[in-house]
Amino acid sequence: MAALGFLCATAVGVVAIAAGLAGVFGRAWTLSVPWLVPLGGLELALDPLGGFFLALVGVATIPASIYAIGYAGGERRGVLAYVGFVLAMCVVPLAANLMSFAIAWELMSLACYFLVLHDPREPGAVRAAWVYAVMTHAGLVCLLAGMLLLGAATGSWRFADWHAAAPGLTALRRDAVFVLLAAGFLGKAGVIPLHVWLPLAHPAAPSHVSALMSGVMIKLGVYGLLRAGFDWLGAGPVWWGVAVLLLGATSSVIGVLYALVDHDLKRLLAFHSIENIGIILIGVGAAMIYRPAGLEALALLALAAGLYHTLNHAAFKALLFLGAGAVVHGTGTRNMEELGGLIKRMPWTAACFLAGSAAIAALPPFNGFVSEWLTFMALLQNTRLAEPALNLVFALGIAGLALTSGLAMACFVKAFGISFLALPRSEAAARAHEAPSSMRAAMVALAVLCLGLGLAPTLVVPVLLGVARGLTGATAPVEVVDGLTLSVSGDFGSLSTLVLAVALAGGLMLPLVALRLAGASRRVRRAETWGCGRVLQTSRMEYTATAFSNPFKRVFDFFYRPAKRLAIEFHPESRLFVERIEYENPTRSIFEDWLYRPVLGTLSAVARRARAIQSGSTNVYLAYILAMLLVLLVLA
Amino acid sequence: MIAGLATALAQVLVVGLGAPLLVGVLRTLKARLVGRRGPAPWQPYADLRKLLVKDAVVSTTTSWIFRVTPYVLVATMLVAAVIVPVLASRTGLPFAGIILLMYLFMLGTFFLALAGLDSGSAFGGMGSSRGVAVAALAEPTVILAVFALALRAETTNLGGIVERFASEPRLALDPAHLLAFAAFFIVMLAETGRLPVDNPATHLELTMIHGAMVLEYSGRHLALVEWAAAMKLFVFLALLANLFFPWGVSSLVEPVPVLLGLLALAGKLAVLTAALAVLETLMAKLRLFRVPELLAGSFALALLSVTAVFLVR
Numbered sequence: 001m002a003a004l005g006f007l008c009a010t011a012v013g014v015v016a017i018a019a020g021l022a023g024v025f026g027r028a029w030t031l032s033v034p035w036l037v038p039l040g041g042l043e044l045a046l047d048p049l050g051g052f053f054l055a056l057v058g059v060a061t062i063p064a065s066i067y068a069i070g071y072a073g074g075e076r077r078g079v080l081a082y083v084g085f086v087l088a089m090c091v092v093p094l095a096a097n098l099m100s101f102a103i104a105w106e107l108m109s110l111a112c113y114f115l116v117l118h119d120p121r122e123p124g125a126v127r128a129a130w131v132y133a134v135m136t137h138a139g140l141v142c143l144l145a146g147m148l149l150l151g152a153a154t155g156s157w158r159f160a161d162w163h164a165a166a167p168g169l170t171a172l173r174r175d176a177v178f179v180l181l182a183a184g185f186l187g188k189a190g191v192i193p194l195h196v197w198l199p200l201a202h203p204a205a206p207s208h209v210s211a212l213m214s215g216v217m218i219k220l221g222v223y224g225l226l227r228a229g230f231d232w233l234g235a236g237p238v239w240w241g242v243a244v245l246l247l248g249a250t251s252s253v254i255g256v257l258y259a260l261v262d263h264d265l266k267r268l269l270a271f272h273s274i275e276n277i278g279i280i281l282i283g284v285g286a287a288m289i290y291r292p293a294g295l296e297a298l299a300l301l302a303l304a305a306g307l308y309h310t311l312n313h314a315a316f317k318a319l320l321f322l323g324a325g326a327v328v329h330g331t332g333t334r335n336m337e338e339l340g341g342l343i344k345r346m347p348w349t350a351a352c353f354l355a356g357s358a359a360i361a362a363l364p365p366f367n368g369f370v371s372e373w374l375t376f377m378a379l380l381q382n383t384r385l386a387e388p389a390l391n392l393v394f395a396l397g398i399a400g401l402a403l404t405s406g407l408a409m410a411c412f413v414k415a416f417g418i419s420f421l422a423l424p425r426s427e428a429a430a431r432a433h434e435a436p437s438s439m440r441a442a443m444v445a446l447a448v449l450c451l452g453l454g455l456a457p458t459l460v461v462p463v464l465l466g467v468a469r470g471l472t473g474a475t476a477p478v479e480v481v482d483g484l485t486l487s488v489s490g491d492f493g494s495l496s497t498l499v500l501a502v503a504l505a506g507g508l509m510l511p512l513v514a515l516r517l518a519g520a521s522r523r524v525r526r527a528e529t530w531g532c533g534r535v536l537q538t539s540r541m542e543y544t545a546t547a548f549s550n551p552f553k554r555v556f557d558f559f560y561r562p563a564k565r566l567a568i569e570f571h572p573e574s575r576l577f578v579e580r581i582e583y584e585n586p587t588r589s590i591f592e593d594w595l596y597r598p599v600l601g602t603l604s605a606v607a608r609r610a611r612a613i614q615s616g617s618t619n620v621y622l623a624y625i626l627a628m629l630l631v632l633l634v635l636a
Numbered sequence: 637m638i639a640g641l642a643t644a645l646a647q648v649l650v651v652g653l654g655a656p657l658l659v660g661v662l663r664t665l666k667a668r669l670v671g672r673r674g675p676a677p678w679q680p681y682a683d684l685r686k687l688l689v690k691d692a693v694v695s696t697t698t699s700w701i702f703r704v705t706p707y708v709l710v711a712t713m714l715v716a717a718v719i720v721p722v723l724a725s726r727t728g729l730p731f732a733g734i735i736l737l738m739y740l741f742m743l744g745t746f747f748l749a750l751a752g753l754d755s756g757s758a759f760g761g762m763g764s765s766r767g768v769a770v771a772a773l774a775e776p777t778v779i780l781a782v783f784a785l786a787l788r789a790e791t792t793n794l795g796g797i798v799e800r801f802a803s804e805p806r807l808a809l810d811p812a813h814l815l816a817f818a819a820f821f822i823v824m825l826a827e828t829g830r831l832p833v834d835n836p837a838t839h840l841e842l843t844m845i846h847g848a849m850v851l852e853y854s855g856r857h858l859a860l861v862e863w864a865a866a867m868k869l870f871v872f873l874a875l876l877a878n879l880f881f882p883w884g885v886s887s888l889v890e891p892v893p894v895l896l897g898l899l900a901l902a903g904k905l906a907v908l909t910a911a912l913a914v915l916e917t918l919m920a921k922l923r924l925f926r927v928p929e930l931l932a933g934s935f936a937l938a939l940l941s942v943t944a945v946f947l948v949r
Contacts, residue, residue, distance in 0.1 A: 343699040343700075343701070344699060350699075354701075358743075358746070361742070361746060362739060362742075363739065363742060363743045363746055364736060364739050364740060364743060369739055373733075373735055373736070373739075376735050376779075376792075377792070380783055380786055380787075380792060383787055383790075383945075383946075388943075388946045388947055391946045392943065392946070395780070395783070395939065395942050395943070395946075398779060398780065398783055399776040399779070399780055399935075399939070400776075401779075402775045402776040402778070402779035402780070403772070403773075403775060403776040405739075405742075405775065406742070406771060406772030406773065406774070406775030406776070407772045409742055409745070409746055409768065409771070409772060410749075410768035410769065410771070410772045412746075413746060413749040413750055413753070413764060413768050414768075416750065417749065417750050417752075417753035417754070417764065418753065421698075421699060421701060421750065421753050421754040421756075422697055422698075422753060422754060422755065422756035423697055423756045485731055491791050491793060491796050492790065492791050492792060492793075493731075493733050493735070493791070493792040493793060494731035494733065494793060495731050495733060495736060496729075496731050499729060499731070500715070500729075500731075500736070503715045503718065503729065504711050504712070504715055505711075506711075506714075507710065507711030507712070507713075507714040507715050508707050508708065508710075508711045510710075510711075510714060511706075511707055511710045511711075511860055512707070515688065515856055518688060519688075519689070520688040520689065520856045520859075521688065521689050521690055521691050521692070521855060521856060523691045523692070524691065524692050524693075524694050525691050525692070525693045525694070526693075526694060526695075526696050527693050527694075527695060527696065528695060528696060528697070529695040529696075529697050529698075529755045529756050529757045529852060530757065530851070530852065531757065537697065537756065537757075539756070541756065541757060541758050542753075542756050542757075542758065542761060543753065543758055543760070543761020543762060543764070543765065544761075547761065547762075547765065548753075548761060548764070548765045549765075550765070551765055551766060551769040551924070551925075552769060552772075554925055555769065555773070555925070555928045
């Protein structure tokens, strides 16, 4: 029964990919049912940008749903919400007027809420769902306010009319609308400082849902930003792009910094989603800066880089979440300090997780590297702007992106190394079992996709340039030379991951042959790891995740503000004998302390004050209503 | 095509065979500077041969990651040897971007750090943790220093940068150039595990990063790891020599200019090696948590270099 639901979702995914690709390649399609809902009725339209995001939904949905058959096949709870979630996500990029969009958006959020609340007994799930609901509705308020402002100014609820009427708006109104829409969409995308719901909600949901939330749902926030910033409002002033680029750089660095000190496997991945959204926004922001300056070719390149990273992140983050789900399935824990040694008991999962780690750490020849390389190519050409202030913004973006990829590499050494390598740190990890075949198939398919997207940028980039061209309109600065090499702006940069992969494979083979020719010993002896003279090796000698991330904690202590807690219990007879040592080194969130707590504190203080007028007497309430009516009548 | 392949092969041979000699010369020089006689410069070859004939001892704790890593390290360095303009500016591969090169090094670091964790000993984990911390903090400096170069050469292709600076020598006298060189030099020390960041001569747990990660390796595996480390030093020094002082690098792939390129490279490497030896003799190892300050300093230099390019044009 439940498996049937997941099969339906798979079918929806297949249709979404087919329809989405048709849209990407220029097939337009509209559907209008004016009587169905008020304010213009239901209206759907397919264009290249919508098609791209529709296909993206399919790319993540198919493996996630197949995986779910093995992961949650017998569980009926949440299947309806899951299918509804997938359908709503398919409708969002198709919506062509305010009402259709708002309904699809809200259905998506609601279905996601129920999926986060999948297991209310799990610690933290209720709070996660609550924070998610508050943040998503705060975002919705911003979105609706922005859209209503835009609708009132242009006199239409259809998106196509907004695009036509946008140049006639006053600058102030355009800025106001952009800020409201950006706040709503970026909150959904999980950009810092609107990210608080994300690391709570992703781990609470089942893993196939986390994969979709991270792989697709937060990307629909990016979709909205692209729609608002390029389509509905036309080309905006430079400061929009500067703001988006700086937000992106901040999100990417801070996201990965949080991930480094988190030892819950799924929370770590959730923080990396914040990071990757940041990388996408660096590309989008660069495009928004280039465009008003008239450098449309560079804007196109930056936008295509952002779209490529969107696609790549959907592939590798879905893969990593499914891998984390397999770990939870096999061991029953998400805490990295209790894992270890899984590579021997779960070889398939380990290999797939390694592929995903290499992809997210931007290691060549995997897909993450290609999109980061394209982003660098777009950023590095900013000298054509000839405006030192903007050039410095770009320099910060470049440094931020470089720092992010370095830290991401470090973080995935931790995530993979501590979870999968060396000796198991707990009974649960020692008795882990490999995931069933449907889960393995989904992970292998995504791992192959990650490698494929990395090896074949010459096939992907022209398609993405086609999608981006609909938003900026220019000739692309990218050429495909002899079918293998991407060449950017003439001789500025070139890359061929396929040739690189062949060269790397050759480099792997060469020492094998050379060692044979050099007469090297081919014998391998097995022995215990050297334990400084100790006879027995146990998992207690291993480096822990906490220890691994400690250098980062110390280097960035101004950001983490770590608080050390040490509790030692001595033997009652003598302080020379220690019975128990408890050591904790937690970090504090700047955003919760300095942003959310003051805001929430103010809100509840205002609410306490307002309680004074709440007497409980019906007569007084009637008097309030009368007074309000009078005021309204006078004002009208 | 054939000339390109021949150059690529020549570069691989020069880097692969020259790297142990470079390390040997560096050790001899350091020994002489402190008044010891030291081993002969070709001692590393003998060390490698000795390691190759020994059996490899592999811990029962480890997985395939541990056994694959030495090969991955060598593979990344061999590809790097093809990409970097060592003898000629345009080499075997049709693309040779500096960003690709940096990420290729990162691929090696990633696997080396995993292998360090794989043995399950505290030393390996400690080395991995420190190693990735240094690599991650060095990354922005590298990219910014590269950016400063790419800005003025208007390309990120290594061959293009070399040709541009070779054809317009006055570009190389710019303050931005010298700042970028200083930044890149400091990063080179961090990336290749030299003093004052890491101590290549000891196996003491207080000082070591690279040494800790590879502690479990033996026999031919250790030989490959050490060879790859030597090649990394060679490639970085060749980058410093040819990117910032591109004189003598051949733009043609013909025997005579390439041979001249080899001579020029030998001269430049001799100067850089001597400088490195003097520096390592004069300097003490920094405390681990002072290293980020050093890297921040080099980051500031790189940022200044980029700013100088923007403002002085």
